[in-house]
């Protein structure tokens with residue numbers, strides 16, 4: 620990951636400040652066990668029929684709590700999360716979930732979640748981060764590319780039927796060691 624240029628950082632701060640008192644910037648923190656019901660609600664709101672089943676969310680939390688970050692608006696409502704699964708054996712990591720509540724998008728929160736998780740992954744000794752994204756999800760692809768992710772493999776990282784028939788994905792990759 621390359622360092623965030625100062626002007627981009629200042630622009631983001633200005634946009635967050637412009638969000639107004641009703642949309643005060645949520646606090647970014649590590650997920651807690653007590654967040655699980657609210658995380659499921661948010662996940663279902665954003666991902667609908669492809670949301671994680673509750674039992675899987677629970678076990679992902681058990682395995683990867685240190686790399687499970689949430690945006691907490693201070694009233695018990697979560698506005699976003701990012702989850703990374705890591706492998707101690709080969710220093711690999713996958714972003715397993717990223718979302719921001721629909722009414723809080725375009726205020727820099729997705730970038731904030733991704734930037735912080737990449738900092739934590741690097742600190743944990745992770746060398747490579749991968750993720751999959753729906754080929755038509757240009758908002759997410761632009762975010763990932765701006766953070767240094769690049770397609771893995773030919774055809775822009777396109778993997779047909781990756782999640783089953785008709786469920787194509789692009790695989791993107793960021794090398795944390797090269798980006799130091």
Ligand SMILES: CC(C)(COP(=O)(O)OP(=O)(O)OC[C@H]1O[C@@H](n2cnc3c(N)ncnc32)[C@H](O)[C@@H]1OP(=O)(O)O)[C@@H](O)C(=O)NCCC(=O)NCCS
Pocket residue numbers: 665717718719720723724725726727728729730731751752753756757758759761762763765
């Ligand atoms: C992808 C997502 C997390 C981005 O969150 P966000 O808080 O709106 O993103 P940010 O405001 O931090 O924007 C970061 C960058 O993403 C890109 N981006 C985000 N939304 C965009 C949009 N609607 N159109 C074009 N670019 C967009 C831009 O490059 C933006 O940088 P910029 O503000 O300097 O132009 C959010 O749209 C989301 O939750 N989508 C649904 C779930 C999802 O698709 N998750 C990813 C699965 S792989």
